[in-house]
Amino acid sequence: MSGDTESAYKASDALPPLEIEITRTLIVAGAIASRDYQDVHHDVELAREKGSPDIFMNILTTNGLVGRYVTDHFGPASVLRAVAIRLGAPNHPGDTMVMTGSIEKVEGDTVTVRVLGTNKIGQHVMGTVTVTVPGPTTTAPPSALIAASSRSTPAAPSSPSASGKAQTEGGAS
Numbered sequence: 001m002s003g004d005t006e007s008a009y010k011a012s013d014a015l016p017p018l019e020i021e022i023t024r025t026l027i028v029a030g031a032i033a034s035r036d037y038q039d040v041h042h043d044v045e046l047a048r049e050k051g052s053p054d055i056f057m058n059i060l061t062t063n064g065l066v067g068r069y070v071t072d073h074f075g076p077a078s079v080l081r082a083v084a085i086r087l088g089a090p091n092h093p094g095d096t097m098v099m100t101g102s103i104e105k106v107e108g109d110t111v112t113v114r115v116l117g118t119n120k121i122g123q124h125v126m127g128t129v130t131v132t133v134p135g136p137t138t139t140a141p142p143s144a145l146i147a148a149s150s151r152s153t154p155a156a157p158s159s160p161s162a163s164g165k166a167q168t169e170g171g172a173s
Contacts, residue, residue: 009111009133015073015101020065022057022095022119030061056090062125066115069099070129074111077134081110085127095119101129109133 020026031041036058039046047055066085071078091097101115111133117125 009103009106011103011105013103015069015113018069018072018099020097020099022091022093022097024055024093027055027057027061027091027093030064031058034058034060036060052090054092056092059087062087062091062117065097065099066117066125066127066129069101069115070113070131074131074133079132080129081132082130083127085115085125087125088123089119089121091119091124097124104128109135
């Protein structure tokens with residue numbers, strides 16, 4: 001298993017960038033989901049009274065997006081082992097955060113990735129993520145396999161109609 005992971009990934013490999021549109025909904029929903037009811041994450045007027053131009057994303061939402069970025073690359077069987085991040089410039093509604101990463105080291109089935117998330121102001125998040133990657137039987141990263149499989153269109157599923165006859169999408173039986 002460790003041989004597969006070590007041959008599939010190596011230090012200095014870059015992860016593909018991920019652009020995340022920062023919306024008011026994302027900021028507020030992330031704060032609510034993480035039970036962070038600080039007013040600066042949902043109330044524009046109170047955020048402005050405290051010196052911010054608008055509401056801004058909380059660290060727990062950022063932490064989740066960092067984890068998503070790494071596990072999307074390594075696949076659904078990967079397991080986050082450690083996430084060590086530091087926040088910088090805030091993410092406000094209307095920003096686009098661009099996540100980038102590079103593999104720092106590979107030890108057996110464990111990969112350490114340096115991550116960086118930037119927006120128009122500067123560096124929003126920086127840090128490292130350690131992930132366990134079960135050994136694939138291929139050397140292609142899972143993100144490449146997912147991209148390749150999404151290019152093919154599966155046949156439309158059939159479903160029974162009121163008369164009991166099967167219908168396919170877009171047409172009658």
